Amino acid sequence: MHRTIFDTPGVNRVFRALSAAILRLSGWKVEGRLPADVGKCVVIAAPHTSNWDLPYTLMVAFVLDLRIYWMGKWQIFRPPFGGLMRWLGGIAVRRETSNNLVAEAAQALVDADGPVQLIVPPEGTRSKVRYWKTGFYYIALQARVPIVLAYLDYTRKVGGVGPVFHPTGDIDRDMVTIKAFYANIRGRHADQFDAQA
Template sequence: MTAWIAKLFLKLNGWKFDKKMPEVKKAVILSVPHTSNWDFVWGKLSFLAYHIDTYIFLKKELFFFPLNLIFRALNVLPIDRTEPAEMIKRVVREFDDNERFYLCITPEGTRSRREKWPRGFYYIAAKAKVPIYLGRIDYKKKELSLGELFYPTGNIEKDVRYIKSTYRDITAKHPEKFSLGADA
């Protein structure tokens, strides 16, 4: 029932999802660009519509009643961002402890314009030994996609440059807030 409602809501709002199902049981899924809270809404609806059980992490400060109940129902997990190394260890444990685990991350880490993306998404994928889906939200075309499946090579600068280059043709909800930076 939830999937049907999600599909209907997406359709009524003109959104299309490529319906590509994950080829692997565990992966980091990037959600690019991230310039609006609507990115979460459209992304989560598309995953619900096609039965892709994804998790996201959100700063622990937002987990208060009653929001914490809603977040948990949507597979949103609290995270302490003050200790990045501990955060990465916790996420890697989630990958280790689950047979299937898809972690959706906005690599920019903020809805504001950021020239240099934090590398946390890459470190998580590398330490968990999982690939990265180069997920896309294109507001001009109203298309959502899991995108290409990318395996980190260990050359972080080269890999991040490539990952960013795949988003050159994307349109954010707020284009002025989206940047690939000079290294794309």
């Protein structure tokens, strides 16, 4: 995986302090901590209902001292901002041609040196969706890594990481457990997120 702001010496410390200050001044709190024994993992980013989710997610990641990568639609990686988005941990995704995305993402996690957290929004978009996409689940299953349940709760102004979930391969049963965690968490546009879908 490519070098990002999260593993750029010196710069990451500055942004960690800056992120903590901005979150504090805007009334946000950060909860949880990634367990020391969880190096590589897939992180659910939910709810994903607003463009504001990305900057808040990046700031929370800095405060928690994570080394994240995140998937975004390829259009935001066009010039002049493509290089910046990649430096911020972005990975461009073309949904219409990404037939092997799950396998490629899983292999990238396996091949990565050191701790890596791959953030995947289960909705796949900021818009309201009826059903969660399951790519995050199969990436974790194929890479044999856990799923970390992360969140941005705009009602409480709290972001962070929750439980670490180990997929069993029984996706129907596992999704019930995963979605139950998000039942009371509200995104910026709460009407666009349904953890029961």
